[in-house]
Amino acid sequence: MKALCWFGKENISLETVDDPKIINPRDAIVRVSLSSICGSDIHLYDGVIPTMEKGDILGHEFMGEIVEVGDEVDNLERGDRVVVPFPIACGNCHYCHIDSHALCDNSNPNAWMAEQAFGYSPAGIFGYSHLYGGYAGGQAEYVRVPYADVGPQKVPEELTDEQALFVTDVFPTGYQACDVADFEPGSTVAVWGCGPVGLFAIQCAYMLGAERVIAIDHIDSRLSTARSECGAEVLHLDDDPILESLSEMTGGRGPDVCIEAVGMEAHGGGMVDWYDRAKQTLRMETGRPHALRQAIMACGKGGTVVVPGVFGGVIDKLPMGAAFGKGLTFKMGQTHVHRYVDPLFEHIQNDEIDPTFVITHRIPLVEGAAAYEMLQKKEDNSIKVVLTP
Amino acid sequence: MPRHSQTDMTREGQRALRSSSHTDMEPGLEMINWGSVLGGSALFAYGMIRRRGFTDMLFAGIGAALAYRGLSQTELVDRSLKRLALHTGSTEAIDVATSMTVECPPEEVYAFWRNLENLPQFMRHIVSVEAVDDRNSHWVARLPTGLSLSWRAEIIEDRENELLAWKSVHGSDIYNEGFVTFEPVFDGAGTELHAHIIYHPPAGQFGARIASFFEPVQAQVIREDLRCFKRLMETGELPTIEGQPSARSRDQGNGRYERLSP
Numbered sequence: 001m002k003a004l005c006w007f008g009k010e011n012i013s014l015e016t017v018d019d020p021k022i023i024n025p026r027d028a029i030v031r032v033s034l035s036s037i038c039g040s041d042i043h044l045y046d047g048v049i050p051t052m053e054k055g056d057i058l059g060h061e062f063m064g065e066i067v068e069v070g071d072e073v074d075n076l077e078r079g080d081r082v083v084v085p086f087p088i089a090c091g092n093c094h095y096c097h098i099d100s101h102a103l104c105d106n107s108n109p110n111a112w113m114a115e116q117a118f119g120y121s122p123a124g125i126f127g128y129s130h131l132y133g134g135y136a137g138g139q140a141e142y143v144r145v146p147y148a149d150v151g152p153q154k155v156p157e158e159l160t161d162e163q164a165l166f167v168t169d170v171f172p173t174g175y176q177a178c179d180v181a182d183f184e185p186g187s188t189v190a191v192w193g194c195g196p197v198g199l200f201a202i203q204c205a206y207m208l209g210a211e212r213v214i215a216i217d218h219i220d221s222r223l224s225t226a227r228s229e230c231g232a233e234v235l236h237l238d239d240d241p242i243l244e245s246l247s248e249m250t251g252g253r254g255p256d257v258c259i260e261a262v263g264m265e266a267h268g269g270g271m272v273d274w275y276d277r278a279k280q281t282l283r284m285e286t287g288r289p290h291a292l293r294q295a296i297m298a299c300g301k302g303g304t305v306v307v308p309g310v311f312g313g314v315i316d317k318l319p320m321g322a323a324f325g326k327g328l329t330f331k332m333g334q335t336h337v338h339r340y341v342d343p344l345f346e347h348i349q350n351d352e353i354d355p356t357f358v359i360t361h362r363i364p365l366v367e368g369a370a371a372y373e374m375l376q377k378k379e380d381n382s383i384k385v386v387l388t389p
Numbered sequence: 390m391p392r393h394s395q396t397d398m399t400r401e402g403q404r405a406l407r408s409s410s411h412t413d414m415e416p417g418l419e420m421i422n423w424g425s426v427l428g429g430s431a432l433f434a435y436g437m438i439r440r441r442g443f444t445d446m447l448f449a450g451i452g453a454a455l456a457y458r459g460l461s462q463t464e465l466v467d468r469s470l471k472r473l474a475l476h477t478g479s480t481e482a483i484d485v486a487t488s489m490t491v492e493c494p495p496e497e498v499y500a501f502w503r504n505l506e507n508l509p510q511f512m513r514h515i516v517s518v519e520a521v522d523d524r525n526s527h528w529v530a531r532l533p534t535g536l537s538l539s540w541r542a543e544i545i546e547d548r549e550n551e552l553l554a555w556k557s558v559h560g561s562d563i564y565n566e567g568f569v570t571f572e573p574v575f576d577g578a579g580t581e582l583h584a585h586i587i588y589h590p591p592a593g594q595f596g597a598r599i600a601s602f603f604e605p606v607q608a609q610v611i612r613e614d615l616r617c618f619k620r621l622m623e624t625g626e627l628p629t630i631e632g633q634p635s636a637r638s639r640d641q642g643n644g645r646y647e648r649l650s651p
């Protein structure tokens with residue numbers, strides 16, 4: 001089959017590889033009908049996520065049709081149209097039982113390595129480094145899906161593939177960011193980053209009762225999508241004094257919730273940016289946390305900072321004193337997608353949201369490598385690229 | 390001796406081991422040619438970790454101890470010599486401890502474990518365990534080097550759903566003792582497993598060094614076996630990426646990450 005494979009920093013190509021096969025009794029094989037490229041994939045493309053191996057198959061946002069199931073999978077049949085949550089979860093461990101599927105104890109074959117890096121191991125993830133299990137991803141024609149009796153969810157008939165696809169990741173990621181912030185109706189939410197995750201976070205903040213949502217980015221086209229499609233007030237990173245503006249817009253109180261939907265490669269400026277870049281290059285620091293620092297500084301007293309943006313290792317100069325002094329709450333982590341699939345399908349079916357608004361490019365899988373470059377450079381007003389095998 | 394924090398039940402395990410009569414150690418280490426260097430055997434083991442992955446290392450400490458003593462495996466076919474090599478005069482025991490929580494009630498976990506013949510399912514270097522009677526069992530293990538070892542173990546304390554402690558009996562290829570405790574968590578829906586395996590490193594200064602080199606490896610290997618146990622109990626299978634496609638050629642391996650150092 002054809003698959004997009006990682007070979008190093010800014011080095012991705014379409015390769016012919018073996019078709020996947022059932023390995024464990026709870027596996028299924030999915031023939032991919034649609035996949036997409038995530039901001040998280042761009043971190044891989046930029047080479048800032050450790051433990052990728054040359055030849056790894058990419059992709060964790062995908063859906064398709066069941067073509068084969070293992071002996072222990074009795075809830076799925078050939079022909080079922082399913083979405084597959086990006087974290088791989090067993091459904092049996094303590095964390096799965098409390099619906100924290102991204103923290104599954106059992107799905108990461110390299111748990112020992114994650115324990116060394118993090119203390120305890122999170123779940124495995126499709127196509128997202130060997131620290132997260134080394135599973136082959138879905139930017140391919142076929143994927144092997146472990147614990148298929150738990151992960152894949154059948155798609156309601158009336159939804160198109162494009163409407164259903166983002167329930168695998170970015171939609172629930174935006175939703176979880178708001179859900180875990182647990183804010184009062186009438187709250188003000190500020191969102192850093194107007195990529196797909198940030199855009200969904202804006203929409204979900206309104207769904208969950210926010211009064212105002214203020215979005216921050218430095219790309220005009222994305223800011224205008226945030227304004228026109230999602231109804232956010234917007235601030236431009238390079239033109240607006242962010243901290244002052246946020247304070248001014250909230251009567252001097254600051255936002256109740258600050259969502260960091262940027263991650264470890266934030267755009268920044270000045271001496272501190274230079275320092276972070278140098279340290280990141282030397283691998284003394286693994287992230288450039290400008291947006292996170294700003295979110296902490298901007299957050300109002302007693303507020304909540306939520307970090308769906310991905311971080312991989314160690315970062316410097318976090319204003320801990322500010323977080324402490326203002327009594328902030330932090331929430332973060334990979335999304336417990338399984339938890340949100342059904343409720344989000346319902347929101348789509350009830351026409352409360354049409355997730356396809358983020359799609360800017362529809363491209364065949366064979367042109368996927370070029371799409372990575374486009375997304376990395378944020379060219380051609382790109383926001384979300386979907387790939388058809 | 391206990392450097393690990395303890396629960397009431399693990400203290401009971403320690404007590405059980407102390408109160409049972411000590412297995413005899415055989416004298417005679419001084420008869421062995423220590424000749425080869427520590428560095429050499431450490432490197433040998435290190436190379437093995439790189440090549441085989443640390444999961445093949447259950448008895449690497451022993452394997453290296455053999456190399457360390459300048460004994461070839463063919464020499465070790467002689468049973469008495471093998472015993473001489475593996476039994477040590479050391480009195481300083483090393484207690485390798487690890488814990489794992491299993492989302493199954495203690496009754497189930499204990500019952501699976503108490504049927505000792507189940508153990509090779511997750512102790513990947515144990516070839517077989519045969520119950521001789523209710524208390525005694527015969528164990529066969531195979532080292533990554535191909536050498537096989539056997540011993541007879543006696544259960545010295547058995548408290549249903551709480552504690553199992555064992556010791557190898559006199560005349561075994563290797564001397565080992567240990568205990569596992571089963572304690573309820575999550576209102577009895579889960580079990581906290583604490584395993585302690587106690588072994589005796591080669592005597593003397595070199596021995597202490599080799600032991601400190603291997604202790605973390607041993608702990609990790611035991612931890613991985615416990616993890617397999619947990620995963621089999623909870624999910625019925627072990628997660629793996631072996632056999633999945635990639636754009637690597639076969640000689641580049643399967644991309645499985647292996648631990649490079651202890």
Ligand SMILES: NC(=O)c1ccc[n+]([C@@H]2O[C@H](COP(=O)([O-])OP(=O)(O)OC[C@H]3O[C@@H](n4cnc5c(N)ncnc54)[C@H](O)[C@@H]3O)[C@@H](O)[C@H]2O)c1
Pocket residue numbers: 038039040041042043169170173192193194195196197198216217218219222237261262263264265266267268290291307308309310333334335383
């Ligand atoms: N937690 C999860 O489970 C999860 C799931 C999906 C994605 N993610 C992560 O969420 C983040 C966003 O994902 P995405 O797909 O939207 O990515 P994206 O790259 O499309 O969007 C990131 C946006 O942040 C903007 N940005 C850069 N620096 C900024 C700054 N200093 N302040 C404000 N905005 C800034 C960029 O211009 C871009 O528009 C990534 O880190 C991704 O890895 C996490």
Ligand SMILES: [Zn+2]
Pocket residue numbers: 038039040041060061086169170
């Ligand atoms: Zn993603």
Ligand SMILES: [Zn+2]
Pocket residue numbers: 089090091092093094095096103104105106107
């Ligand atoms: Zn689980």
